[in-house]
Amino acid sequence: MRYAETGFNLEIDLTRGSIERVESDPRLTELHLGGLGTNAKILWDRVPADVEPFSPDNLLIFATGLLCGTPAPGANRTIISTYSPQTLFMGYSMMGGFLAPELKYAGYDKVIFRGKSPNLVYLWINNDKVEIRDASHLRGKGAVETAELIRQELKEPKAQVAAIGLAGENRVYMASIEQGRSSASRLGLGAVMGDKGLKAIAVRGTKDVNVAKPAEFMQLCNEVLQYIKVRAPNLIPEVMPILAGLGSPQEMAHVDEKWHTENFMWGNARTRRKEFWTKEIEEKWKDALETVRTRLISCYNCPMKCGAIISAPGVSTYMMKCFTKLTYTMAAFVDDLDFGFKIAQRATEYGVDGFSMPQAMAFGFELKEAGILTEADFAGCPSDNEGKFYWLLDRIVRREGIGDVLANGTYWAAKQIGKGAEAYAHNVIKKHEQLPLKLGMLNPIYFLMYSTGEKMNITQIEGNFPQAPFSTMELREAFVKDWVQAPNDKFKKYVLDWEFRGERSMPFYPPVEACCEIVDWQEKMHHIDDALGLCAGLSSFPLKPPYHIHNLPTLISAATGIDMDEDGLTQIFNRNRTLVRAINVRRGLRRADEKPPEDHWKKRFPELEAQLLDGYYKFKGWNHEGIPTKESLHELGLDYVAEDFLQRGILTDNEGTPSKETSAETKKK
Amino acid sequence: MGEKKKKIVKTIKVDLDKCNGCRACEVACSAFHAAPKYSSNNPARSRIRVIHEPLRDVYVPVYAGEYAKAECMGRDKYVIDGKEYDECSFCRASCPSRDLFKEPDSALPLKCDMCEDDPPQEKPLCVQWCLNDALTYEEREEEVEEEVKQEDVERGLDSMIDKYGLDKVMDTVTRMALSKKG
Numbered sequence: 017m018r019y020a021e022t023g024f025n026l027e028i029d030l031t032r033g034s035i036e037r038v039e040s041d042p043r044l045t046e047l048h049l050g051g052l053g054t055n056a057k058i059l060w061d062r063v064p065a066d067v068e069p070f071s072p073d074n075l076l077i078f079a080t081g082l083l084c085g086t087p088a089p090g091a092n093r094t095i096i097s098t099y100s101p102q103t104l105f106m107g108y109s110m111m112g113g114f115l116a117p118e119l120k121y122a123g124y125d126k127v128i129f130r131g132k133s134p135n136l137v138y139l140w141i142n143n144d145k146v147e148i149r150d151a152s153h154l155r156g157k158g159a160v161e162t163a164e165l166i167r168q169e170l171k172e173p174k175a176q177v178a179a180i181g182l183a184g185e186n187r188v189y190m191a192s193i194e195q196g197r198s199s200a201s202r203l204g205l206g207a208v209m210g211d212k213g214l215k216a217i218a219v220r221g222t223k224d225v226n227v228a229k230p231a232e233f234m235q236l237c238n239e240v241l242q243y244i245k246v247r248a249p250n251l252i253p254e255v256m257p258i259l260a261g262l263g264s265p266q267e268m269a270h271v272d273e274k275w276h277t278e279n280f281m282w283g284n285a286r287t288r289r290k291e292f293w294t295k296e297i298e299e300k301w302k303d304a305l306e307t308v309r310t311r312l313i314s315c316y317n318c319p320m321k322c323g324a325i326i327s328a329p330g331v332s333t334y335m336m337k338c339f340t341k342l343t344y345t346m347a348a349f350v351d352d353l354d355f356g357f358k359i360a361q362r363a364t365e366y367g368v369d370g371f372s373m374p375q376a377m378a379f380g381f382e383l384k385e386a387g388i389l390t391e392a393d394f395a396g397c398p399s400d401n402e403g404k405f406y407w408l409l410d411r412i413v414r415r416e417g418i419g420d421v422l423a424n425g426t427y428w429a430a431k432q433i434g435k436g437a438e439a440y441a442h443n444v445i446k447k448h449e450q451l452p453l454k455l456g457m458l459n460p461i462y463f464l465m466y467s468t469g470e471k472m473n474i475t476q477i478e479g480n481f482p483q484a485p486f487s488t489m490e491l492r493e494a495f496v497k498d499w500v501q502a503p504n505d506k507f508k509k510y511v512l513d514w515e516f517r518g519e520r521s522m523p524f525y526p527p528v529e530a531c532c533e534i535v536d537w538q539e540k541m542h543h544i545d546d547a548l549g550l551c552a553g554l555s556s557f558p559l560k561p562p563y564h565i566h567n568l569p570t571l572i573s574a575a576t577g578i579d580m581d582e583d584g585l586t587q588i589f590n591r592n593r594t595l596v597r598a599i600n601v602r603r604g605l606r607r608a609d610e611k612p613p614e615d616h617w618k619k620r621f622p623e624l625e626a627q628l629l630d631g632y633y634k635f636k637g638w639n640h641e642g643i644p645t646k647e648s649l650h651e652l653g654l655d656y657v658a659e660d661f662l663q664r665g666i667l668t669d670n671e672g673t674p675s676k677e678t679s680a681e682t683k684k685k
Numbered sequence: 686m687g688e689k690k691k692k693i694v695k696t697i698k699v700d701l702d703k704c705n706g707c708r709a710c711e712v713a714c715s716a717f718h719a720a721p722k723y724s725s726n727n728p729a730r731s732r733i734r735v736i737h738e739p740l741r742d743v744y745v746p747v748y749a750g751e752y753a754k755a756e757c758m759g760r761d762k763y764v765i766d767g768k769e770y771d772e773c774s775f776c777r778a779s780c781p782s783r784d785l786f787k788e789p790d791s792a793l794p795l796k797c798d799m800c801e802d803d804p805p806q807e808k809p810l811c812v813q814w815c816l817n818d819a820l821t822y823e824e825r826e827e828e829v830e831e832e833v834k835q836e837d838v839e840r841g842l843d844s845m846i847d848k849y850g851l852d853k854v855m856d857t858v859t860r861m862a863l864s865k866k867g
Contacts, residue, residue, distance in 0.1 A: 085726075086726065087712045087713065087716050087723075087726050089709070114708075121727060121728070121729070160740070164740070173738075196739060197739065221729075222727065222729035222789035223727060223729075223789070224719070224725035224726065224727040224730075225725060225726060225727065226724060226725045227723070227724065227725070230716075230719075230721060230722060230723035230724040231722070231723060233723065234716060234723040238813075241814065241816060244816065245816060310742045311705075311742055311744070312705060313705050313706050313739060314705040314706060314707035315707065316707060316708060317707055317708060317709045317712050318707050318709070319705070319707060319709065319816035319817060321705045321817070325739055325740070325742055327742075332740075333740045333741075333742075334740075335739060335740075
């Protein structure tokens with residue numbers, strides 16, 4: 017018997033319309049756990065390096081994490097992987113909600129799509145009965161609307177549905193995959209789904225998920241719940257309210273947006289409004305939030321309430337979580353939060369990324385003001401801030417006129433527009449729009465995370481280490497006192513020694529080596545979550561979470577029966593992390609791509625930055641170009657990657673000297 | 686007079702406003718009732734189900750009650766504070782009208798047993814796993830008089846006499862009494 021996992025994947029060929037149930041190799045679970053880890057392995061093995069995202073040969077993988085469907089609280093993530101049309105690299109985006117556990121209960125760990133359907137279809141998985149069904153009547157329907165229509169049509173109110181909206185159908189590069197209260201938004205996975213002619217996937221499962229050591233496993237789950245009970249209401253001082261507790265940022269619960277509205281940039285990630293958060297705004301925004309918010313809601317088997325049901329007057333009800341509440345409002349320079357809730361409703365039905373879409377729109381309007389785009393491009397566009405954003409959203413999602421260009425995201429749109437437009441696509445890393453955050457002093461930890469992260473999204477890399485020093489020694493001591501999550505006492509020392517000013521302040525403190533350890537640890541926790549399907553909100557994202565490096569090995573053992581300790585788990589992380597890098601290196605990723613936006617910090621330190629990157633590459637066992645070395649690949653059991661690199665000339669036998677200096681930046685689309 | 690007996694009444698209080706729809710109760714219930722205990726879980730086997738329709742803000746955790754052989758002749762629809770709940774939303778029966786509270790493989794009915802166990806659980810598992818306190822457990826002791834009231838028997842017999850006549854009822858009672866003795 018397989019424990020925690022089902023041991024079966026569904027292989028769907030959309031070109032031929034074939035469906036196969038294939039047993040997976042249990043050894044892969046021991047090597048990669050599941051979720052992102054095994055997705056990376058499948059992409060490496062089965063999708064050649066030169067396959068375009070919109071090729072029938074590209075795979076679109078819906079994966080459950082290894083612990084999804086077990087009673088582990090918060091193990092509910094669906095990890096979707098493919099090649100991103102935006103970055104051209106491996107795109108992996110995740111969502112919580114209810115889909116992954118349902119898929120496990122139906123008897124599958126992953127659904128792997130290949131090919132392209134000639135007509136719009138959806139997949140219906142009902143335990144052992146799996147069918148590809150016509151979706152032509154759902155063309156153009158909203159993502160939330162589609163899920164409801166499918167449930168009605170199947171007469172199965174308990175089916176879980178993930179769907180794309182119009183944006184995905186039209187292959188808009190920032191199209192998301194929506195699933196009720198959750199969405200896999202980043203990196204344009206919805207566009208790949210649309211390209212494959214797949215409107216939705218609906219799942220119903222009523223089978224058992226087994227665990228290897230039942231009593232021990234349940235005991236560990238109970239400990240996690242008991243810890244949440246104590247930690248969640250005990251907020252960490254000096255940390256902004258939305259991040260002081262547990263869960264993903266508590267945007268739906270909290271009214272206080274002083275930090276975001278005054279520290280994040282408005283418009284096209286340019287303008288800081290330092291005095292924005294007045295008493296009057298606070299009251300207005302409080303009222304706006306409380307008026308539309310019907311209920312705070314959770315994902316499967318999680319006590320945190322990071323999402324909300326939103327019923328704004330005049331638009332249909334939808335669900336929201338996290339930061340989308342602010343992104344449209346701030347990009348459009350609208351001081352009324354009500355606008356944010358209303359436009360987000362339309363955006364959710366269209367199925368678009370709440371970060372990239374507002375930024376692409378603000379970028380478009382900035383180009384118009386600069387005279388690079390013309391009045392003719394915006395013929396018919398209203399002049400008020402709200403109206404013009406609705407107008408452009410509709411154009412982009414339908415790929416009409418200028419919308420067709422902006423639908424490719426700021427990086428590719430700038431290239432296409434030319435005339436100096438590239439300078440306006442200033443907030444991208446690896447061609448992907450970033451948080452609209454512009455700061456003063458270089459933060460060396462964040463420099464590394466921004467540069468080397470392959471999720472292309474800082475919130476999916478940062479987490480367990482404080483974002484800034486605590487102001488007093490008392491606070492620092494209080495913080496480290498019960499910091500059981502820290503890998504070892506060195507990390508406590510970094511927190512105790514870290515100052516706002518003086519010798520032990522940024523950018524030179526923490527020192528390079530410490531920064532490497534801190535970044536590696538935070539990334540490790542995210543990678544483990546993404547393989548297990550645990551929500552980062554209970555693990556890698558908040559400070560002092562219930563899951564950590566010291567209790568996860570036992571949990572994995574109890575669930576799967578696999579012997580696991582911290583070293584073993586670290587080795588798996590290194591293997592999975594390196595494999596993701598290898599996939600991207602094979603597609604052209606090099607050192608030159610690994611840089612935050614020029615204007616991310618005012619005060620930059622080129623020498624230190626080079627040292628940081630050098631130090632981190634070395635720490636990871638990568639060469640000067642960020643390519644994993646033959647030796648480090650061998651240690652991780654990834655000799656097949658080394659062989660491939662040698663064959664392609666990415667590595668040479670003469671270690672450390674890469675033969676090709678190409679960068680994905682310079683590669684033609 | 687009948688005998689006074691002490692009885693423990695176990696109650697799970699369900700606060701619909703506090704339910705966040707996470708279904709942890711279903712997970713914990715099905716894991717607890719797996720054999721061996723906790724060896725598997727499967728919400729379809731759970732004896733509590735959260736009937737939820739997020740877009741209509743309907744969140745109703747319901748416990749499995751008695752098995753009912755037949756559907757009801759009519760269906761209830763509740764409107765509470767302007768919010769309409771689906772038919773049977775609050776019903777606890779395992780019945781032919783819906784697929785709730787039946788073992789998914791055998792279709793045998795499921796019924797909440799309050800996690801009575803040896804050693805006893807402090808609270809049913811679903812309550813333990815509901816950190817948002819949508820489910821809370823209450824126990825109270827009641828003294829009940831166990832007695833058969835004379836007037837209840839008389840009322841029943843009265844209606845029989847109305848229908849069949851005194852003679853017929855007396856005949857029948859006598860015959861039944863004789864055959865039971867025999």
